[in-house]
Amino acid sequence: MSGTIEVRGLSRTFHTTVRRPGFTGALRSLVDPQRVAKHAVSDVTFDVAAGELLALLGPNGAGKSTTIKMLTGILTPTSGEARVAGVVPYRERERNARNIGAVFGQRTQLWWDLPVRESFAILKDIYGVPSAEHAVRLKEFDKLLDLSSFWDTRVRHLSLGQRVRCDLAAALLHDPPVVFLDEPTIGMDVVVKEQVREFLRHQVEERGRTVLLTTHDMTEVERLAERVVLINHGRLVLDGSLDEIRREFGSTWQVRATLADPYAEVVPLPGMAVLRREGARVVFGPDGDGAPAVHQALKAVIERYEVNDIALDEADLEDVMRAAYAQAGEA
Ligand SMILES: Nc1ncnc2c1ncn2[C@@H]1O[C@H](COP(=O)(O)OP(=O)(O)OP(=O)(O)O)[C@@H](O)[C@H]1O
Numbered sequence: 001m002s003g004t005i006e007v008r009g010l011s012r013t014f015h016t017t018v019r020r021p022g023f024t025g026a027l028r029s030l031v032d033p034q035r036v037a038k039h040a041v042s043d044v045t046f047d048v049a050a051g052e053l054l055a056l057l058g059p060n061g062a063g064k065s066t067t068i069k070m071l072t073g074i075l076t077p078t079s080g081e082a083r084v085a086g087v088v089p090y091r092e093r094e095r096n097a098r099n100i101g102a103v104f105g106q107r108t109q110l111w112w113d114l115p116v117r118e119s120f121a122i123l124k125d126i127y128g129v130p131s132a133e134h135a136v137r138l139k140e141f142d143k144l145l146d147l148s149s150f151w152d153t154r155v156r157h158l159s160l161g162q163r164v165r166c167d168l169a170a171a172l173l174h175d176p177p178v179v180f181l182d183e184p185t186i187g188m189d190v191v192v193k194e195q196v197r198e199f200l201r202h203q204v205e206e207r208g209r210t211v212l213l214t215t216h217d218m219t220e221v222e223r224l225a226e227r228v229v230l231i232n233h234g235r236l237v238l239d240g241s242l243d244e245i246r247r248e249f250g251s252t253w254q255v256r257a258t259l260a261d262p263y264a265e266v267v268p269l270p271g272m273a274v275l276r277r278e279g280a281r282v283v284f285g286p287d288g289d290g291a292p293a294v295h296q297a298l299k300a301v302i303e304r305y306e307v308n309d310i311a312l313d314e315a316d317l318e319d320v321m322r323a324a325y326a327q328a329g330e331a
Pocket residue numbers: 014015016038039040058059060061062063064065066067
């Protein structure tokens with residue numbers, strides 16, 4: 001299975017008309033509508049390699065869903081280009097649909113009035129999945145997502161968490177190499193969330209699928225993503241590993257070491273400061289722009305000193321992202 005996502009200078013502007021206030025305003029708006037342009041996505045460029053899970057992050061209204069809609073072929077970009085598994089999604093929507101699975105947590109793709117299992121059967125026919133294969137996949141998804149206890153229920157009667165699990169299975173029934181997940185764990189309880197994360201990890205690691213995920217849940221990002229793309233006001237502000245993001249925005253880590261020699265001379269390592277020292281116990285922290293990520297700091301301390309014990313505290317990813325969003329908001 002192969003599939004990569006290439007996004008080049010992708011932009012989407014929405015034009016909306018705004019109503020002027022008051023009665024005369026409303027009349028004027030009728031004859032002379034006031035048009036405003038909303039740059040939902042502006043000049044966004046990134047890649048997702050085959051078999052990689054990338055988290056697309058950003059505050060509400062950043063442009064995440066709009067980006068995913070262009071990559072699934074639902075929306076056409078105003079400018080720029082995208083390719084998904086070699087296909088330009090908005091030009092060849094049907095061909096693209098065979099290569100991708102998509103879950104929009106906010107909205108179901110299933111048939112509201114049908115029992116889930118019938119929705120699955122319709123999808124099987126649409127994609128021409130052989131019956132034996134379909135049965136094997138359903139069984140696998142049931143094992144991983146526990147669907148059979150409610151898959152004879154009409155979609156409209158499912159709880160949110162149950163419905164999104166069904167949407168996940170539905171998106172993968174035709175075995176697509178590329179998967180788009182827009183807030184797939186919305187409304188799920190902690191147990192189910194963990195189950196879904198396990199499922200997604202399995203889909204990437206065992207099945208080699210390429211996944212683009214959006215979420216507001218930072219625990220999910222930590223568990224699943226190695227790389228993150230951060231957008232704000234439609235613009236890409238950051239593309240990097242979690243370590244790089246921590247280094248840039250999370251300057252609050254500490255490495256606490258107990259040295260074998262309480263009298264050892266401690267000289268600050270590059271990009272690190274000695275925050276405290278009490279005999280054998282030394283606390284290191286980041287110093288300035290060149291500070292290493294916490295795991296590199298840990299490695300540097302172990303390599304430089306003989307230590308009996310070492311521990312680290314790192315900034316919570318929520319704090320790191322808050323700092324990143326705040327800085328991106330000012331830009
Ligand atoms: N069809 C549309 N017409 C006009 N404006 C739109 C349309 N779709 C989205 N927008 C605007 O584009 C911006 C980006 O919206 P988008 O849904 O992509 O954000 P998001 O990053 O997915 O946010 P959230 O985290 O809340 O889901 C928002 O300001 C939104 O109001």
